[in-house]
Amino acid sequence: MAKPVLINNNGLRVNPDLQKERDTGTFNIIELTNIIDGGPERTKRRHELEQLLFSDPVFTNPNRAFLSKSQLYDYGVQKSVKLFHLKRKYQWNEEDYFMAESLLRKEISLSLHHTMFIPAIERLATDEQKAKWLPLAQSFKILGTYAQTELGHGTNLLGLETTATFDQSTDEFVLRTPKITSMKWWPGGLGKSSTHAIVLAQLIIDNKSHGMHPFMVQLRSLDDHTPLPGIKVGDIGPKIAINTVDNGFLILNQVRIPRDQMLMKNAKVSRSGKFTSVGNSKANYATMMLVRVNMTNWAANILCGSVTAAMRYSCVRRQSALKPGGEEEQVINYQSQQYKLFPAVATAYALMFASQQLHDYYNQIYPQLARGSYTNLAELHSQSSALKAITGDVSVHHSEICRRACGGHGYLWYAGIGEAVSSGASIITAEGENTVLYQQTARYLMKQVALNVSGQTLDGFTSYLNNDDNYVNPIQSSEHCHDLQILNDIYQNMANRIIKKTAHRLHADMSSGLEQHIAWNKNMIQLVRSAQVHSHMSIVKAFITSVQSLVLSPVLKQVLHRLCVFYCLYGIINNSGDFIETSSINLNQLELMREEEIKLLSQIRPDAVSLVDAFDIHDETLCSVLGVYDGNVYEKLYESTQREPMNKTDVHPSYYKYIRGLLHSTPQSKL
Amino acid sequence: MAKPVLINNNGLRVNPDLQKERDTGTFNIIELTNIIDGGPERTKRRHELEQLLFSDPVFTNPNRAFLSKSQLYDYGVQKSVKLFHLKRKYQWNEEDYFMAESLLRKEISLSLHHTMFIPAIERLATDEQKAKWLPLAQSFKILGTYAQTELGHGTNLLGLETTATFDQSTDEFVLRTPKITSMKWWPGGLGKSSTHAIVLAQLIIDNKSHGMHPFMVQLRSLDDHTPLPGIKVGDIGPKIAINTVDNGFLILNQVRIPRDQMLMKNAKVSRSGKFTSVGNSKANYATMMLVRVNMTNWAANILCGSVTAAMRYSCVRRQSALKPGGEEEQVINYQSQQYKLFPAVATAYALMFASQQLHDYYNQIYPQLARGSYTNLAELHSQSSALKAITGDVSVHHSEICRRACGGHGYLWYAGIGEAVSSGASIITAEGENTVLYQQTARYLMKQVALNVSGQTLDGFTSYLNNDDNYVNPIQSSEHCHDLQILNDIYQNMANRIIKKTAHRLHADMSSGLEQHIAWNKNMIQLVRSAQVHSHMSIVKAFITSVQSLVLSPVLKQVLHRLCVFYCLYGIINNSGDFIETSSINLNQLELMREEEIKLLSQIRPDAVSLVDAFDIHDETLCSVLGVYDGNVYEKLYESTQREPMNKTDVHPSYYKYIRGLLHSTPQSKL
Structure with a gap:
């Protein structure tokens, strides 16, 4: 089906290489966008907010790269205060307000007022105290x-x-x-x-x-x-x-x-x-956990942006010829480039679905906590710790691969990805440093294993620990590699065995007379590893569950199924030691999976741009000259140099201060 | 042996936790420092340069965090021009000049004049042209x-x-x-x-x-x-x-x-x-290769700095108690922290030795090239590409782990590691993007395999490809795990088999009728992987060769041997799939290696600080409040806030511009 050739608002035609990608995508982008947003009405609402925010020059300063730290703060305050006014004027609910923050890449100054201060009053203050402080806070x-x-x-x-x-x-x-x-x-x-x-x-x-x-x-x-x-x-x-x-x-x-x-x-x-x-002081944990739950969403968003920029740029950028003497090739057609970006886009979807499911779980558990019922608190704590940690790790890892996949130009500030990576890096150490969080998850996992050993059947996120030790991977053909249930079982078996082995060692060390804290420290590497494989497995499961349960058109179902299979295979192949060691795969199966993985690259290729277009990230949010929707990358790069204050004059003051003296000095001149 | 309690120049005592580490180190730091520098006279010369540079306020501006981009450039020019004057005044040779650049973390503006412009004239110009341009360039x-x-x-x-x-x-x-x-x-x-x-x-x-x-x-x-x-x-x-x-x-x-x-x-x-x-236009490659060879040194230096900061800070920082109710523990005593920093310090040494050996090799080959003999050009090109790529990748990877190991404080600019990571990231995409370089190495490896298949015995960096396919890993005991020859063989076998398998597939694809460029692209992931395992193996070999060949005191020999074993084991365990897949290790050996790896953590622990002190990085070069030699971290952190321009006044201008209006507005007030 022919699609219109888009003209962007500068009157520039969409880069033909990018237009070609859009013409050949296989699925309806809007269907997927609506799923990402949480329904067509949320997509519509987002577009309204984008329209409102990005028609206001306060929110679209292209020169902020040149602000000093103090000026950046000033600019962040200006945006925050403007957002507060808009919230009040349009009576935004929380969802709208946080969506607005997200559209601005959270580059504002005063967000803790809403994310920490008000929720803390709500959860820590008596009714009388709330009556005093909440109206003051809510009315600024x-x-x-x-x-x-x-x-x-x-x-x-x-x-x-x-x-x-x-x-x-x-x-x-x-x-x-x-x-x-x-x-x-x-x-x-x-x-x-x-x-x-x-x-x-x-x-x-x-x-x-x-x-x-x-x-x-x-x-x-x-x-x-x-x-x-x-x-x-x-x-x-x-x-x-x-x-x-x-x-x-x-x-x-x-x-x-x-x-x-x-x-x-x-x-x-x-x-x-x-x-x-x-x-119960446990009630206070709810705020902390909500912050972590929200961070998983932020982590997913960062990767969605990074891969959008890198994918579009890789279709526009041409380098060398695949065929000697031929035309320079779109870099996306190099297998090595696909192996950087397709795992990134698959991971972006995986993180997004995992984050959505964690939000749903939080919203399901929170009313219980508010009622004073803490049955599920430990599991929510474990799972929000695990997912905050892994989504931060993984988002930054793949975003940085995306940045590097843009070659030298990815190093430019206006490429946008470097700043995204650096912002995302804060997720890793803030609100619970990741290694500490993995240990907290590990503590929960060890308790669950002990319960299971004592005869209890586990449910929820650790129910796979009920599985016994006689798993045999049934993969014998390439078709089997596409079976999500089989893939899910492989991950569960791997995690199950690593976790149980760690639990066994910990138990053996304590049985041999080591004090608990010494045994814990002695096994800490494996405990952290246990939490990490549990976390990875949780992401896999979330992706698979979404693909299986979402109501989708057959074409889109196929596209997401394929992407999910690719995500699973990539994870196995790139952590093959974990899977071989736990007898979750054998070497023949590994080879088979490698072959399927390569085949999938070609199958994903036609949808490469559609998969990132579906994130529907506004150019002002993306803030990347390499990732602009119209693909006029080189024009935008050159245009960005016009903003550089050093280019306002032909000769920089440094010439008069230092260079002139050097050029005109003689070897004998003194310093 | 009791060592003096150092007092830093602020009159502050060295942090006692750090002093204790220095008191218990097992080897003579100066012996190792001299090796790193390339001899006692180079250490002495470095100290002289440090004395000269860091007594000059031009080179020690602690406020550069707050400079705008244009001001940063101005500051970089000032430093460059000052360096040029010093070079002339003191008649520094090239080695001195580049050491000075390195001591300043290369944060200068005009280094290409010496690293690219003058060498290019030397190599590309006729004698007549050189006579005209070189004096002009050399005299600025x-x-x-x-x-x-x-x-x-x-x-x-x-x-x-x-x-x-x-x-x-x-x-x-x-x-x-x-x-x-x-x-x-x-x-x-x-x-x-x-x-x-x-x-x-x-x-x-x-x-x-x-x-x-x-x-x-x-x-x-x-x-x-x-x-x-x-x-x-x-x-x-x-x-x-x-x-x-x-x-x-x-x-x-x-x-x-x-x-x-x-x-x-x-x-x-x-x-x-x-x-x-x-x-022969090949002569021009020499400049390009020298740039890459020098980048391996830069990459190594960056990691030396990052791990120095993180290691010292981890001895000063205390968090939680290992034993319930006990004193808060130095974070370095957590196994998970050791598993971040000890691989980093081992890798820093590995990269440094590998870089030194590559320099030696370049200096050995360059005279041949200058004489017009290009026999070793392809190997030098392959090896400098491989090592530029892997040292950049690995240095940034471990430096970022060091940054994160400092928790939230690692996110501060004054921690210094973030800036080092971002600078180091340039190595990955500059002067030959790493994936492209790995492909160039892969091309050489494929040619070498073909030569070998045709009956030729290979020498030099690819001689291990002569090995046949009947390798059996002899490890059966923990002692075997410490045998560097065995470890070397394991890596060589792994690389040998992955490279040959890739060559076999490439050949099979071409034999089946695929055009060469299509077969190449179809196997690109494995080609890049082949170059990466060759590169990793090369680093391992360089580290082992250094430990074996350096003339060292018995104590230091033991310390470096241990660190080298740890480096090798860590690399196997964290890429276990590659080693299992190629039958280079079996699962029992993997378990044995894991146990040895854990034991080595305790053995390295007493020298943790000595191993980074031996890098002997001046505080002004390190530029990290977390890594200061005296360990007075919290004082330095607080002191750094005094430099923040936003702290010069109690009330920021943003209050008058935005916040006051918000606080005093009523819900009805308009925007």
Whole structure:
């Protein structure tokens, strides 16, 4: 079917190589776009938001590459405040607001107000406290953040050193930063923006510590924004990306707050200094887990963008000739290029489906938690940790491959992928460093194995650990390689055996008399590996489940089925040791899979561009001269140099300051 | 032996955790440092240069994190020009000069003048031309660069589109950029600095093309630095790192140069327009190869720096308790942390030795090339391509692991590792994109296999391809796992079998009637893989050879032997599929190796800090608050915030512009 030749808004024709790709795609892109968005009405809503945002020059500054850090922050605040106004004006719901943040690649300054501050009040404050603070926060009378991490203490909550000492004489808490390592460090929006912070501190009453609790602390005057007495607050300095955000430090020097500014949903301190634990502090985990769940979505989005840019560029870019003396070839036609980008696009879909399913699971479990039922908390914690960790790892890994697949030009800022990779890298160490999270998942897995060994049948995400040890991989033909159930079983068997072997060793070490913590540390590499294979298997399962359960046209079903098979085979072939070692595949099957994998490259090839077009990422969101929808890459690259301030004059000031003297100096001239 | 407790120049005591590490190291650091430097006199010379450079505030600006791109360039020019003056004043030889560049992390602007421009004149110009241009370049009367890559054409020299047409009537060449894709794009120093460039262009005489040749083109006036008529030149805009360098574009609009500005060592054009090929154009490859050889050294240096920072920080940083209720633990004592950093430090040594050996090989072969003997050219080309590619890949991979091993703080600019990773990433796509280079190595490997099949005994880097197919891995005990000869053989067998299998398939495909280029593309994934395993094996061999051949004290010999064994085992275990598939190891041996690998972690542990201290990287070169020699990490982190311009005032201008209005607005207020 002939499709229209698109003309972009510069009046430039779509690059013919790219148009050809679009003409030969096999499926209806819009059908897939709607699935990605979560329904046609969400696609429509997204287009409305794109229309609104990208018609506003505040959101489309092409010169932000040249802003200093302070200017970047200023620009991020401008965008945040504009978004807040728009949210209020158009009465956006949360979904709309977060979609808007996402369309702006989260390059804004004040997002913690919505992602951490307000949810923390909702979950940690009493009804009375909520009635006081929520309206202030929701109407932006105050701007807040959540201050937990300290300079010397991250993941280990128990190690936090900030203290809140109850002074019964004045009915106040006195907050204090006892040492340099105890200053709060990292919270977004803390440095220059927030008027308030929920500060996590060790509660001390009569010299006795009662553990970590949240305190509402005003940081800055609501009149003139100056820091209040006893508050030393500032920006922690430049980061490798995300410099629109003023991540901050906070030193508290005997700061007094009224007793009712301890958020007391889960624990109370009375007028007389009596401490009572009233709720379940587990409720607080829900906020942390939601942040992680949302990060899986961010990770998926980053990879969708990177592969969109690299795939389109690889169709436009021509280099060398496949056939000696022939025309220069589109680089996408080199097998090695396909082997960089097709795994990336398959992984992007895998992460997206896995993230969607994790969101669904969270939304299913959260009402239970809110009701005080914690049956599924451990599993949600394990699974959100696992998926936050692996989606971050995998998204950055494949995005970086996409960047490199653009050759030298991928190194340019305007290519957009480098900045995406650097932003995505924050996912790996923020909100629970990945290796720590994998260990938390491992802890859950070890418990599940122990339950299973004790005779209990497991359900949920670890039900595959019920499987016994007599698995035989049935693959004998190329058709078998396309059977998603078989592929799923291969991954499950691999994960099952690695996890059980680790559990066995851990158990043997403890049985031999090692203390638990020593045995744990002795097996940590294998414990982390166990969590990683569980995570990988979870992504595989999510992709397979989506392909099997989504209601799709036959053509699209075939396209996604193929992509899913490719994803599974790629994962096996590139981690073949894990699968061979666990007898999940044999060497003949590995060879067979390699052959199928190569065949699939040719089958995916016609849909290469359609698969990324279906992500339907607006040029302003993608922000990549290599990935522009119209494919006029070289024009855009050259155009980008016009924005470079160094090109405003023919001769740079450095010439007068340094180069002229060098050129005109003689060897004898002194320095 | 008790060692002195060092006091750094701030009067701060060395962090006791770090001092303890130094006290318990098992070997003499200086012995190893001298080996790394290439002898005690080179260590001494380096210290002298460090003393000279870092006593000069031009080279120690701690605020460069806050410079705009234009300011960064200005700062880079200032440093370059200062270096040039120092070179002249102290009559540095090349080795000194490049050491100085390296001590400054190459964060200068004009390095191509020495690394590309002058060497290109030396190798491409006639004696007469050299007599004219070299003195001008060496005395900085002119500043030059080398302009080959075009916007639309990188690796494929044949595709370059810039033309140099001979005009017999005026005895000139007319240089022209025919299309947007033909503008020169990427050369360092081209944008704003260079007065001259050696431009690669298609030579055209009487409408006939004679291929690519080098032309000396003046770009800017020597009086006022303005671009000459017909020259459009500028900066290509921001990159993900290395923004001190003005990578540039160049559009030539009928620029006329005298005939004698074609560099005519290898080909001449006479007054009457007669073209004669006189030399061997292969001589030009020598420059390109030297650049790649030098990049292996840069790659090694980057990893040495990253692991120095991460290792020291991991000894200072404490997190959680290994034993419940115990003191917070140095993170280096977690097995998972050791499994990030010990492979990194082992790899740093491996890359360094491999780079040193490649330099030696280049220095051995170059005189042959200069004499016009090209027997070893193909092997040098293959090996320098392979090692440039793998050292870049591996250095960036492990450096990024080091960055992540520092947790959230690794994301800070002042941690230094992020910038190092981003700079190192340039190695992967510059001067021959890595996948293209691996293919070039693969081409050589396939030729060598064919020679071997035809009965020829191979020598040099591919001699292991002589081995037949009856290898049996003899490992049966843990002692065997420490036998470097056995480990070497395992790698050689793995590489041998993968390469031969690929050669066999390629041959079979061609025998079945496929055209060569189609068969090549059909097997490209395996061809690239073949080159990668050859490259990995080459690094292993270089490390083993160094350990075996260096004259070392027994203690140091043991330390390096252990590290080398660890490097080999780690490489096998983490690519186990390759080794199992080729019957280079079996599953029992894999298990045995895993156990040895874990044991080695404990054996390496006492020397963890000594192994990075031995790199002896000056704090000013390392440029990492996490990696400072004295270990006063938290003080340095907080100190770094004092430099942040946003912290100069309590209230940021954004408050007045945006935040105040938000806080004081009512829901009804308009945008």
